[in-house]
Amino acid sequence: xxxxxxxxxxxxxxxxxxxxxxxxxxxxxxxxxxxxxxxxxxxxxxxxxxxxxxxxxxxxxxxxxxxxxxxxxxxxxxxxxxxxxxxxxxxxxxxxxxxxxxxxxxxxxxxxxxxxxxxxxxxxxxxxxxxxxxxxxxxxxxxxxxxxxxxxxxxxxxxxxxxxxxxxxxxxxxxxxxxxxxxxxxxxxxxxxxxxxxxxxxxxxxxxxxxxxxxxxxxxxxxxxxxxxxxxxxxxxxxxxxxxxxxxxxxxxxxxxxxxxxxxxxxxxxxxxxxxxxxxxxxxxxxxxxxxxxxxxxxxxxxxxxxxxxxxxxxxxxxxxxxxxxxxxxxxxxxxxxxxxxxxxxxxxxxxxxxxxxxxxxxxxxxxxxxxxxxxxxxxxxxxxxxxxxxxxxxxxxxxxxxxxxxxxxxxxxxxxxxxxx
Numbered sequence: 001x002x003x004x005x006x007x008x009x010x011x012x013x014x015x016x017x018x019x020x021x022x023x024x025x026x027x028x029x030x031x032x033x034x035x036x037x038x039x040x041x042x043x044x045x046x047x048x049x050x051x052x053x054x055x056x057x058x059x060x061x062x063x064x065x066x067x068x069x070x071x072x073x074x075x076x077x078x079x080x081x082x083x084x085x086x087x088x089x090x091x092x093x094x095x096x097x098x099x100x101x102x103x104x105x106x107x108x109x110x111x112x113x114x115x116x117x118x119x120x121x122x123x124x125x126x127x128x129x130x131x132x133x134x135x136x137x138x139x140x141x142x143x144x145x146x147x148x149x150x151x152x153x154x155x156x157x158x159x160x161x162x163x164x165x166x167x168x169x170x171x172x173x174x175x176x177x178x179x180x181x182x183x184x185x186x187x188x189x190x191x192x193x194x195x196x197x198x199x200x201x202x203x204x205x206x207x208x209x210x211x212x213x214x215x216x217x218x219x220x221x222x223x224x225x226x227x228x229x230x231x232x233x234x235x236x237x238x239x240x241x242x243x244x245x246x247x248x249x250x251x252x253x254x255x256x257x258x259x260x261x262x263x264x265x266x267x268x269x270x271x272x273x274x275x276x277x278x279x280x281x282x283x284x285x286x287x288x289x290x291x292x293x294x295x296x297x298x299x300x301x302x303x304x305x306x307x308x309x310x311x312x313x314x315x316x317x318x319x320x321x322x323x324x325x326x327x328x329x330x331x332x333x334x335x336x337x338x339x340x341x342x343x344x345x346x347x348x349x350x351x352x353x354x355x356x357x358x359x360x361x362x363x364x365x366x367x368x369x370x371x372x373x374x375x376x377x378x379x380x381x382x383x384x385x386x387x388x389x390x391x392x393x394x395x396x397x398x399x400x401x402x403x404x405x406x407x408x409x410x411x412x413x414x415x416x417x418x419x420x421x422x
Contacts (some may be wrong), residue, residue, distance in 0.1 A: 023319055024052055024073060030325070040330035043406065048317065050404040060409045061381045065206065065359055065400035066385065068260045070312075077311035078262050078347040081304035084111060097303050104309040108255075108267055111313055113242030119269050121306055122297040125152040125233040127281065128252025128268035129200070133157040135279035136198060140166030145188060148173045148392040149205045151231060158200075160172040168195070174212070176348045176393055178355075179307060179400065181213040185220050189330060192224050199228045203235035203246070207387045207394050208349045209332070209359025211239065219249040238268070238328065239357050240321045243269050250274070261312045264305040268295065273367050324403060328358030331401045335410040336360050345421035348394050361387060363396025364420050374396050374422070380416040 014200060027048045031039060052071040055061070061069075070078065085092050096356050101121060109116040121130045133144075134157055144158055144167055161167045170191045179186050187344040188199055192362055204211050218228045229250040235241065236253035239258075243251050251269040255261035270278065275292050284290070284297035316324070339345050339362060349360035364372055369386035376382040376397065399413065 021245070024049075024315070028318060030407070032108055034114070036320065038325040039323055040326040046327060046403065046406070048089075048365075050406065055402045055404060059377065059381045060405070060412060061170045062382055062399050062401055062405070062413065063382045064254045064402040065257065065398060067256050067263065068258055068402055070260050070262060071315065071404075074260055074262075074308060074311050074315055078304060078308040082380065085123055085304050085307075088120075091099040092356050093300075093303070100302065101306050102308050105240055105267075107310055107313055111316075112236070112251075112267070112269065114244050114269055115272070117291050118275075119123070119267055120270055120292050121309070122266040122268050122296070123264055123267040123298065123301075124256070125151070125231060125252045125254040127298075128266050129154050129229060129231060129250070130157045130251045131268065131281045132252070132278060133161060133198075133200075134271075135281065135295075136161075137279075138165040138167050141168065141195055142169055143168045145170045145172065145194060145196060145199040145226075147171065147200075147202070148389070149207060149394070150202055151233065154200060154231065170196075171312055173391075173393065174210070175207055175392075176210065176213075177350055178210075181216055184213055185216050188217050188358050189220050189224070192221070192226055196224070199226055200231065201228060202231045203241075204357070204359065205234075206239065206359075207235050207389065207392065207398060208361045209234070209356045209398075209400075211235070211355050211357065211371065214246045214248065234359060237316055237324075239325050255309060257313050259309075259316060262305045262308055264302055265309060270295070325357060327403055328401070329353055329356075329409070331405060331410065332356060332358050332360050332399075334407055335399070335414050336362070338414045339417045339421075342418055342421045345417050346396060348396050358402075359398065360401050361394060361396045361398050362417065364417070367420065369395050369397060375420065376413070380412055382416065383411055 031045045052073055054072055080407055105119055105121050106116040109119040112119060138161055144160060146155060160171050162169050172187050172191055201212060201214060202218055203214050216228055221228050227249040230246060230248040232251050232253040234257060235259060249271045253267050255265040256263045270292055278295060280297060281296045282297045284294050324371040336347050340347050344365040346363045346365060349356050369388040373384055373386040376384055384399055387394050387396060387398050
């Protein structure tokens with residue numbers, strides 16, 4: 001059987017067969033006696049979850065970190081919300097839109113473990129964190145600490161406030177394979193001076209999947225009088241955590257990633273005592289009674305995306321956060337453990353299961369990341385994304401499976417890397 005026929009067969013196997021005639025809740029209930037750790041490798045169970053997705057047969061999708069497609073259950077709910085808003089028109093927008101968005105934000109706050117008055121729905125992580133960077137009450141000479149491995153949009157906003165307000169950017173580099181949490185905490189600590197006002201730190205580095213010890217970094221920073229902003233784009237609904245337990249001051253995430261909300265929704269968390277000092281992205285009333293809502297003026301939005309937040313949370317909770325995290329970590333460990341010893345293969349993600357979950361990055365010595373990505377797609381029908389950042393010490397392809405990916409598909413990746421790294 002050639003690769004194209006093999007991949008098509010895999011995709012067709014995931015187009016509704018195990019789940020037909022059963023709801024997702026009924027399917028999960030059949031396996032409820034198994035702990036998440038054991039269920040992570042139960043392919044019958046995950047074939048059933050895969051059956052709730054409509055997948056393209058032309059390629060294996062290992063680039064779910066940018067945008068996690070919705071299972072059909074969430075997609076159909078989204079379409080229903082589009083129809084409802086279109087049916088009610090301006091009546092909906094003027095009468096119940098604000099209350100329903102607030103209700104969705106309250107549900108997200110419950111998922112995040114924070115008070116509703118500290119969280120708003122935005123459009124994505126970039127909007128959330130750039131609002132903090134641009135709206136922070138900077139003074140000339142203030143310092144901000146960030147890493148080469150942080151997301152480009154936020155690094156660009158820091159460059160802008162550098163030019164606009166005279167803020168000093170201090171850029172560190174996070175090692176791909178740290179020896180300990182203390183090594184990472186000390187990197188940030190050594191960069192702090194009496195002028196440091198804000199540290200930006202990734203919870204999960206987007207280009208490698210490395211999980212950073214955010215709470216330890218926050219506690220260290222607070223002891224030095226420095227606030228911390230966390231990029232949670234890849235950790236929210238991926239690894240289980242409560243935002244307040246991180247001890248951060250600000251936190252942003254995109255809901256179209258690991259929560260599988262349709263494109264156009266994110267979150268911003270601001271610790272209550274900081275809300276009043278942040279300038280909004282778009283001006284609204286300065287009435288203190290507005291609370292965090294003063295940061296949430298964005299004009300007219302595709303409100304049906306916000307409405308689908310509730311359906312995505314229901315799906316996530318039914319699947320089970322512990323089950324999802326265990327499966328994503330299992331999939332990453334499944335393929336990275338096989339390729340780490342291949343000649344000329346470089347895995348840019350820590351081997352310790354506690355330091356990564358579903359995301360990993362792999363490169364081939366002497367091969368440009370763009371060439372690797374193109375070869376994987378053209379020759380092996382694997383879709384991924386090239387990461388070519390010598391300054392960050394990362395040159396390879398980011399591999400981000402979703403819960404519908406099967407080990408047999410990852411075996412295709414392993415086989416490709418074995419050949420290319422020979």
